[in-house]
Amino acid sequence: MKKKVGIVGVARTSYGKRPEAHLQDLSFEAVQKVLEQTGLRFTEDGSGIDATVSCSQDHWDGWTISSKNAIDGAGGHLRTEEKVAADGAYALYYAVLCILSGHHDCILIIAHTKESQVDGRLIENTGIEPMYGRMLGLDFTTCAALQARRYMDERGITPTQCARVVVKNRKNAMGNPAAPVSEILTEDDVLTAPILADPIRVPEAKPVADGACAVIVATEEKALQWTDRPVWVKGMGCCYDRHYPGYRDLIDPLALRKAATMAYGMAGVSDPRKEVDLVELSEYFAYQELLWCEGLGLCPEGEGGKLVDSGATGPGGDIPVNPSGGLLAGVPVNVAGLDRAVEAALQLRAEAEERQVEGARTALVHGTGGACGQMHCVLVLGR
């Protein structure tokens, strides 16, 4: 990228179920934390945050233009506030563009969702085209199950390999204070757990989560002024495939490969397996971590299973994937992709505590939306 955009602050709530909290409590909590951490305020003279990008979805909030849930706490009162109704990685992407365009120098991004307030499968059922797929009961879980079966059938991915993702990410989550999951599982626990939509078992699906996370991005000049540990956005790309999964070859994450190619090109990454130190990706279901690793070019096509078998994606491996525990640790939808950036930034600032990847200099961030990976957003972050 010709101009540099830096992350100057990251913060979040914990992601357990929060029956006591209004949605606005969640977003305000994350915003207060990031303001306290950076010492920045909402200003109009260029000395602080110029504008806000919020990230949520009306159908999850049950409230049209649902950014109104966050607007006061996010500094949006009589100021510029724009909403990205997609995964949080897209909100970061959009905020970076706002800075690259010269429109703003500093932006607060706040993503928030309270999944526990509604039956999420019904919400995701309304994410499917109404007259053709929705009436059949398709939702993101059943579409994922069809993708998982096809991936396993065509590529020889085994239930044990998928279970290994759960075991790894659950174990990683024990070092992540924001993660609500509290139980380490064995492969056997996963392989004998109740079925959700086969071949997907309950612990292979992202748990229900509530919460918010906040990121502040700024121009190079301001980032250097405000923090001694800036994290730079080195490259980014996003790509949409067709909505109806019947049009896509579900074992080929084409949109992800294209998004990654754009991000790598901008960042000057030619061999991600060698040049990237860690990956925070969005696995709503265990098999997706394997398939997304293939799409990100971390292993050859069809070898996502062998990759997890080799231990390369585990702690101490050559390409740790989701050292935070990923989405299987419990991260709210929409918040998901922005939380990947929060985790990557903590790693690059050497603040990831127990889950720290030693010497991390370059990290991959991945967000996805739509049924079984319709759209993908990839960012390369570096210190």
Added chain:
Amino acid sequence: MSDEPLEIVIPMDLRFKWSAGPHLGHFLRELREGNIVANRCPECGRLQLPPTPVCGRCHVAMGTDWVPLSTKGTVISYSFVVDPMYDAGIGDMRPVPYTIAAIVLDGGPDVAFFHRLEEKDPEKVRVGMRVEAVFRPPGKRQGLMEDIIHFRTID
């Protein structure tokens, strides 16, 4: 202030009247007659199912090159769904378990058609099995995907 969490339940019942438009509308009218049709892109020649007004790949208007497909096909993926979910179509929880499948219909190799299978025994379903659409009786069809009851096994 009391610390007791206060949660308020407010149901939402939204009735939409969706317009199917000429392309999906033609497909649904044909479905009511017991036929499954796709439309073909004049540029790349790929079939669109569900039919659309535009080919996303070529960005050209699809026109009216309608191609009848067989109501028989091959299962390329399936799932036994056991976690119940509310079904707005019936106003109640959808009965479980049910089997949802991706089916490539004979004559339509470009796209997968999603529907339920009659077979609910996990031991008896496999990728590659042959299935055929079972339609509701002619008088009971409404131009909906539900005009197909399910796909039955044919070998």
